[in-house]
Amino acid sequence: MIPRRLALTPALLVAGLILSVVIATAAKAPHPQEEDPLTGVRVTLSASWMGRATTSEDKEILVLAGHGDSQGIEGAGTSGAAVDRGGARPMNPHMRDELFWNRRVRDAVVRTGQARGLNIRSYEPDQLTIRNEDDPRTNWSVGRRHHDAGGYALEIHFDAYGNHGVGSGLIPNLRSPATRIDESLALNFGRYPLNFRGGLGAPRRGISILEIGKLEGQLERKLRDPQSRNAVVAALALRIVEAIELGIGEAPATRKLSSPPDADDSVPQATDHRTNVVGG
Numbered sequence: 389m390i391p392r393r394l395a396l397t398p399a400l401l402v403a404g405l406i407l408s409v410v411i412a413t414a415a416k417a418p419h420p421q422e423e424d425p426l427t428g429v430r431v432t433l434s435a436s437w438m439g440r441a442t443t444s445e446d447k448e449i450l451v452l453a454g455h456g457d458s459q460g461i462e463g464a465g466t467s468g469a470a471v472d473r474g475g476a477r478p479m480n481p482h483m484r485d486e487l488f489w490n491r492r493v494r495d496a497v498v499r500t501g502q503a504r505g506l507n508i509r510s511y512e513p514d515q516l517t518i519r520n521e522d523d524p525r526t527n528w529s530v531g532r533r534h535h536d537a538g539g540y541a542l543e544i545h546f547d548a549y550g551n552h553g554v555g556s557g558l559i560p561n562l563r564s565p566a567t568r569i570d571e572s573l574a575l576n577f578g579r580y581p582l583n584f585r586g587g588l589g590a591p592r593r594g595i596s597i598l599e600i601g602k603l604e605g606q607l608e609r610k611l612r613d614p615q616s617r618n619a620v621v622a623a624l625a626l627r628i629v630e631a632i633e634l635g636i637g638e639a640p641a642t643r644k645l646s647s648p649p650d651a652d653d654s655v656p657q658a659t660d661h662r663t664n665v666v667g668g
């Protein structure tokens with residue numbers, strides 16, 4: 389956003405002025421409501437929570453595929469615009485398209501995270517339909533136990549198309565204070581209100597929900613296109629993993645005390661923190 393505006397204004401003074409306005413605006417509204425080129429619209433509901441709880445570097449991260457055990461029953465997820473509006477065939481006849489993509493992204497996030505030294509794993513219920521949501525094998529039960537044992541649980545989702553959905557964003561777990569991982573994901577993807585729809589099933593059980601974007605338009609087309617599918621899944625996974633990395637460890641203000649004098653903590657750089665994670 390900023391580079392394009394600068395390119396349009398040749399005069400350095402004007403550019404500087406615009407830059408400062410952009411920065412001031414960004415400080416007031418950290419989640420701009422414009423469209424992301426890949427994931428589309430962000431949530432535009434007003435939300436004021438901030439994730440401040442620290443996550444230690446050895447905290448285990450569990451990644452779940454939303455709707456992984458609720459196919460064919462209420463809460464099966466979205467079929468996506470391509471199927472519902474365009475008449476396309478589902479990616480897999482046994483599940484809604486959202487679950488197909490939730491699984492793909494879940495697995496890519498875990499692969500990417502492990503390769504970069506994160507303590508991260510996935511859970512797969514192995515049954516597409518478990519009618520009792522409190523069955524010990526459901527995503528929600530496994531996520532709740534993981535949270536209560538001191539871990540961080542994240543459930544991957546794609547939102548419904550058109551005005552059935554809201555857009556990309558993070559809904560933090562409600563069972564304990566939101567963490568800096570939640571904060572980092574919210575800054576990257578958007579911020580849902582704490583009590584969205586009265587507090588959803590997963591957050592009430594200690595699981596944060598990431599809505600990657602509405603399953604429609606360019607995002608869905610690029611996912612469905614075999615030419616771009618792997619690249620898009622990889623890009624989404626990298627974005628999620630980098631946001632998680634930025635949220636792990638001590639808060640920047642605390643870290644400053646023990647950092648070498650030349651380290652710039654005021655601008656959290658992905659590479660800076662990655663070094664930290666791998667090193668620790």
Ligand SMILES: [Zn+2]
Nearest residue numbers: 454465545546
């Ligand atoms: Zn969903």
